[in-house]
Amino acid sequence: MATIGIIYLTTWFVFSLLGFLKIGDPKRQVLYSGSLVAAALVLTFVLLRSAELGAFVFGIGALAALVRLTRAWNRLPVNRPRG
Numbered sequence: 001m002a003t004i005g006i007i008y009l010t011t012w013f014v015f016s017l018l019g020f021l022k023i024g025d026p027k028r029q030v031l032y033s034g035s036l037v038a039a040a041l042v043l044t045f046v047l048l049r050s051a052e053l054g055a056f057v058f059g060i061g062a063l064a065a066l067v068r069l070t071r072a073w074n075r076l077p078v079n080r081p082r083g
Contacts (some may be wrong), residue, residue, distance in 0.1 A: 012057050015040070019061030022068065029072035036065040 018036060023029040040062045044054025 008053075008057055012061075015058055015061035016064070017061075019064030019068070023072075026072040026075040026077075029068055030076065033065040033069035033072065037062055037069065040065075 015036070019033075021032070023032055040054070040058035044051065044058060048054050048057070
C-alpha cells in the first residue's frame with residue numbers, strides 16, 4: 001500500500017512540474033499542453049476510474065497545462081484575409 005502511495009505522489013510531482021513547463025513557440029505549447037491534458041483525462045477515466053483520485057493526482061498539473069494552453073492559443077499567428 002505504501003508503494004502505491006509513493007507512485008501517486010511521484011506522478012503528482014512530475015505531472016505538476018510538466019504542467020508548468022513553458023515553451024516559447026505557441027504551436028508547440030498548444031500541442032504539448034493539449035497532450036498533457038488529454039493524457040490526464042485518459043489516465044483518470046480509463047486507468048484510475050476515479051474522478052476524485054484523478055483530480056488529486058493530475059489536478060495542479062492539468063490546471064497549469066490548461067492555463068498554458070489558453071495563453072498559447074491566444075498567441076497563435078492568424079492569417080488575415082487580404083482584401
